[in-house]
Amino acid sequence: MATGVFRYLLFTPLNPEELSLLKDLTTAEICKVWEATSKYIRRQLLEKRAVDIGIGSFAVVPTRAAAGPDGALEVDTPVFQLNQHVQTFYKLKDSKTKIPSQIFEHPLNFEEIAETIYFRTPIVEQCIHETLLFLAEALRGKKEVDFLFRRLGILSLRGRQVTMNFFDDCALELDATGNMLPALLGDSEMMNMIAFRGKNKFTRRSVDGCIVLPRLGLENSKTSQETTSVKPQRELQPWGGGARRVSVYDPVMLARRRVSKAVKAEQQHKEEEKKKQRVRFRFLPQLEQMYMEELRQPKPPAQPGPSARAQQASKMAARSVRAQIEERRLQVLMASKRKEVEAEIQGQRRESTQRQSVERSQNPFHRLLEGDPRPSYVLRREYNQKLVEQHQNTAPGTSNCAQGLSGRTSHRCTLPPLQQESCQQRRRGAPFQR
Structure with missing residues (x-):
């Protein structure tokens, strides 16, 4: 273990040429490698195995919390302990909770990590190594660092103190005693190890900013949320325009993935066919049983059927009845x-x-x-009566119309009009209809 740790003890500033793979990989690929690594660490911790990542180790140790009715609760607590050589070389403070020496620390299984993301094993191993070298350079320069382990926690460096804050769901899942929740609610010291909403309890004090790993970004200050990339960039090549010449994915694993997908699809198709057959033949045993019972029962003697003439008469009667019914419905x-x-x-x-x-x-x-909507003969009769009445009222031998016409003055007839007919028209010999 010491041989691997000495690679991260930097006496001089880190040469960018030592981060050749980080230049070729994208930020998304680097984050994908460390996401698979975090999942691997969490699986090992669920099996109560300690994992050594190179500069430190993760483990689950039994501790006692000042909570509960008796004032003491036994809980399984996840911890991260920095390597002793790294801690002494960079003059960092000791952590309060330490991993017992009798617990064996297993190294990372790069093959298993690579299989989950279908990367080549050397790519995964070198990516993890160069990222830890970048972290060692930050330790040497006394910079603030936040290293995110997805679904696990945040490793923070503030001054000379390195602290690992675990997510609450991870701490609750790794505890096998079931006392983690009352311990967190009752003991404030236990609550200090929990990272809330992706942040730790340490405030950022550096004016130069905080390095965020594995994104290889630099958040400028406490007030500004802008992130500047500190990832080493590859140089432009005349033949490729800066295109990388590293193959990330393993062709064998990709072939296995395609085969496994094909097998899984075939199995799913077979299961669907079986379900259809079960639905189709669900009532088949019942029908077979009923058919067998009918065969076992004795058949009644055959009765003579009606003659052809009787059948034809019954058909004609049925047709007539149907015709009558249709006619009634139509009516x-x-x-x-x-x-x-x-x-x-x-x-x-x-x-x-x-x-x-x-x-x-x-x-x-x-x-x-x-x-007037009344008939014409009624109107004529009424008009005739009005003429008689007016003639009786005037002087004998003259009329209003005659007097007006004889004087050659403006004439105004006092006789009621008849069907829009003037007195001049009547004098000219308009026909009178009774």
Whole structure:
């Protein structure tokens, strides 16, 4: 273990040429490698195994929390302990909780990590190594660092103190005693190891900013949220325009992935076919049983069927009955339809009558604008009576019309008009109809 740790003890500033793979990989690929590494560490911690990542180790150790009715609760606490050589070389403070020496620390299994993301194993190993070298350079320069382990926690460097804050769901899952929740609620010291909403309890004090790993970004200050990339960039090449010449994915693993997908799809297809068959033949045993019971029962003697003439007569009677039924249905339908049409016509007539009555009530001169609706013989009879009455009232031998015409003055006839007919027209010999 010491041989691997000495690689991260930097006496001089880190040469960018030692980060050749980080230049070729994208930020998304680097984060993908460390996400798979964090998942691997969490699986090992669930099995109560300690994991050495190079500069330190993760483990689950039994501790006692000042909580509960008795004032002491046994809980399984996840911890991270920095390597002793790294801690002494960079003059960092000791952590309060330490991993017992009898616990064996397993190194990272790069092959298992690479299989989950279908990367080549050397790519995963070198990516982890160069990222830890970048962290060692930050330790040497006394810079603030936040190293995010997805679904695990945040490793923070503030001054000379290195602290690992775990997420609450991770701490609750790694505890096998079931006392983690009351311990967190009752003991404030236990609550200090929890990272809330992706942040730790240490405030950033550096003016130069904080390095965020594994994104290889630099958050400028406490007030500004802008992030500047500190990832080493590859140099432009005349033949490729800066394109990398590193193959990240393992072709063998990709082939296995395609085969596993094909096998899984075939198994899923077979399961669907089995489900369809089960649904299709779900009632088959019951039908077979009923059929067997019918076969076992004795058949009744065959009765002579009706003759052809009787069958034809019955068919004719049935047809006539059906024809009568259809005719009755048609009659009922026509009667109901006729009632609907009559009701609709009566409703329209009532609406028209009401509308005309409203219009006449609003216009008092409607009789002047409209003709008299009475018959012509009634109008002639009434007109004749008015003529007789007026003739009786005037002097004998003269009339208003004759007097007006003889004087050659402006004439105004006092006789009532008859069917829009003037007195001059009547004197010219207009036909009189009774």
